Amino acid sequence: MALISLIASLFLVSVSLPISSSICGEIFSQCMTAQSSYYTRISDQTIHTSNSSLYTTILQSSQQNPRWLNSTSKPLLIVTPLKESEIQAAVLCSRKLGLQVRVRSGGHDFEGLSYLCKTPFVLIDLINLRSVVVNVADQTAWVQSGATLGELYYSIAKKSEVLGFPAGFCPIVGIGGHFSGGGLGTLMRKHGLAADNVIDARLIDVNGRILDRRTMGEDLFWAIRGGGGSSFGIILSWKIKLVRVPKIVTVFTVHKTLAEGASKLVHRWQYVADKFHEDLLLRIIIENMGSGKDKKVQVSFSSLFLGGIDRLMPLMDQSFPELGLQAKDCIEMSWIQSVQYFAGFQKDQSPEVLLYPLRKINFKSKSDYVKQPIPEVGLKGIWEWFQQDQTVFMTMDPFGGKMNEISEFEIPFPHRKGNLYNIQYIVKWDVNSVEETNKHIHWIRMLYRFMSPYVSRSPRGAYINYKDLDLGSNKQDNTSYLEASAWGTKYFKGNFKRLAQVKSKVDPDNFFRNEQSIPPLPASFRITDF
Template sequence: MATLRGRGLALAFLASLLLSVHLAMASSDDFLQCVRDKIPGELVYTQCSSSFSGVLVNYIKNAKFVNTTAKPLCIVTPTDASHVQAAIRCGRGHGVRLRVRSGGHDYEGLSYRSARQEVFGLLDLAALRAVSVDEAASTAWVESGATIGELYYAVAKNNPRLAFPSGECPTIGVGGHFSGGGIGMMMRKYGLSIDRVVDAKLVNANGELLDRAGMGEDLFWAIRGGGGGNFGVVLSWKVQLVPVPATVTVFNIAKTLEQGAVDILTRWQDVAPALPSELTITVMVTGQQAVFRALYLGECGSLASTMRDRFPELNMTSADCQPMTWLQSAALSFFSFTNSKPVEDVLLPRPASPSTFSKGKSDYVRQAIPKAVWKEVYASWFTMKGAGVIVLEPHGGYMCDVPEDATPYPHRRGVLYVIQYIAYWMSADGGPAATSWLDGFYGFMAHHVTKHPREAYVNFRDLDIGQNALEEEDGLGAAENARFWGQRYFLGNYEKLAKVKAAVDPTNFFRNEQSIPPMRNQPRE
């Protein structure tokens, strides 16, 4: 009897599973038909389309996700707000969630893939890339599918004395970059990208097109640093541009261990956040050297004088100066800091499928790391097989003057610098050594960075720090379960983000493995 009962339960479970699959297939078919009916056919690519793979891969920036198994049901490439509205309404009507991609730099690929086989459609905003500059008002509207290279170029070509504070990789999409904050070489002077966003146009979970006035200040606050893929689809951003001098100065100084790299790096931790806000010096630690890269919003003579007074350990002289326009400085390669190509050839191209595999992590530092630790870093971790690079970017300056709850990005006053850890490998079989190095080094650094929580930057997304459950609970539970990783990105701002989510997307339509769940009020007993 027990055996028969067991078989009966197994058959019932199998029947339930088959029914679920059948219903999912039916809803998927209905969703695809709805999309075909509402959106021009040339803008929709299903898995049967000959161009589907090419369109999907074209904006994947990490080779390890090229052959991902959880592909979208279809790719919608909107050229107008109405196409985004239609896709969302089709998704809502037929139970298919959407993921949104602008530049494809999401470190975990969640803007275009599901890490756990969830059925979804993809909104690829690459065709929404217009930049419109109002020189008189020193503002610009930029669509989310534009890259920051395209934004830089359009602004500077309109007026070379205007610029915008944003990131250092020109192929990053504006939509994702702004959604997470937008750190860069001018943040010490002008803040993050989100600190200069003054309006936006967004399609919400109901398919409504809203501007700042229509969405309200809570939602406008949330989209400026609360992470991509959470609150709706931001189509475009109005940004306040900033003045820059006709000539800026850069330098790139590499120091080996024999030249005192450890001593200089140790000193940099206290100096860099306290320098005049016009000067930013970042560090790339790799191999057996430290590379100090600077952008100064001024001329060489003043820079050399400041360095002699404030950071003599680096031994920077006028011979290290490279004067250029701000636009030229934005076109420099971070890793080589040289470039012989015209700025158009650096800032405007959109590279095709990637050849490099990578994995990233991040940390924030509020107390300088001792010299002995840096010695151990070089002696142990950067002599290992698979060793990658770490990039240190100083805060201070403008960042100290902004309250941590002014935007969702909370890592402001008291932060010395942010660390980005990057492991690279060129073929699939190189992954184990690189990721083993990354995991081990990240574990080692736990004693020397922020704690309780260990802070992280949402634009350096890392699923290792936590994920949402596959089937999320209703009510307070899902948001509470996500608090562990959410507070690492957003500190005390996490709870407000979860409450905004509940107000604007209570059914959690915009969801991924590390999206903010809605925090609803607890039911009364």
């Protein structure tokens, strides 16, 4: 203990004075060695200071939004642990040395909160913890938080043609953030969210202990499945329940311009998409095509059906004949090929494409939930807004089916029955300059303001995995529960209070924190019985 206290004193001096980054790294390494008898001193591989040759490469490798590349908010140290004991030591040393911690799995935090911080911090990058162990016999898998969705899907498909998992569309998204925020995807109308299918987890708490579902208790296990895991500890791995998928599924994408009646089709879609058979998901992607005088709004109706064309066509003819779907528009394939299809790859490409990185581009995103169909005048306004910017998108993902059957209190994700669909707004741009960034962010904020009358209210809901600091931000050192409620109730509705109560139990000093982390609940607000 005396050695650790001495190390802490030396470290505080090194941070406050112009001492080299390598000395800070050496002190942190000594602390980790002192904390854990299991820690082998391999600082060249595990601890990276700003002087390290790999520092910039590692920092930028999974910053999926280049918008943040020019940020001056960079970690004092990057830790790339090879084993769990190194993460335990890193947490304990960060606490003792007065440093904040940021934890990154895939780097898709939309506001960069998994790798940005306004105070001196350590970035724990889980890039080396990405194993996936599939158990076909009991239809489960253990997956580490550093793995990507693509790696999970690929590993399942290698083991079975009839097992899958209900998670997101983008294969490079990290498991850690996706699961802890809920996890929307193509199978949610049949099987719910990714977090609905988590049955165990391993987590390092603020005291450096490794806990599983039994030892962490049901309250904490509830909180990390949709409440944003970074508020409560570092989630090492997840045990998930795999789901049955047919050997043959069907996909189609039908494109319509406004001149081809897209507006009336979108309007009609709102009345039927959440009521389709649960085997059918029909989402909408709205985007601009062309440029200048040739620019036009295109609406794509993109679908996954868990079955063959022979079953799909009668369902579509009965429920949405206005789309005019024909059998020749449809493609039968395996479930893993459908994963590739929604990620933008071709059916005949190897599933290994799910393991490759994708092109990065600057973007800003926002989200909404729709409870009543948007009237045609509202849709007309959307088309007009799309004419004002170039690379803009709206995706509409329908709920209903299994989503209606799960209580809004089952896990922290509360947006269930009564929501027709989720909206994601995205604007992208190429030039990473202040002027370009401000212009495009202004556009998406104005579109978001325009949408106010047409979306959920009291509160206006938002999806935590589409993180948006425009909704509100915690203070740097002293987070008020009441102030945080301004954004927290948008993501979690009535579950926000319970999340804060769990936070009070497991991290009362608010060590694991960021601009939108769950704050502890003051004693006067405590819930006596969940």
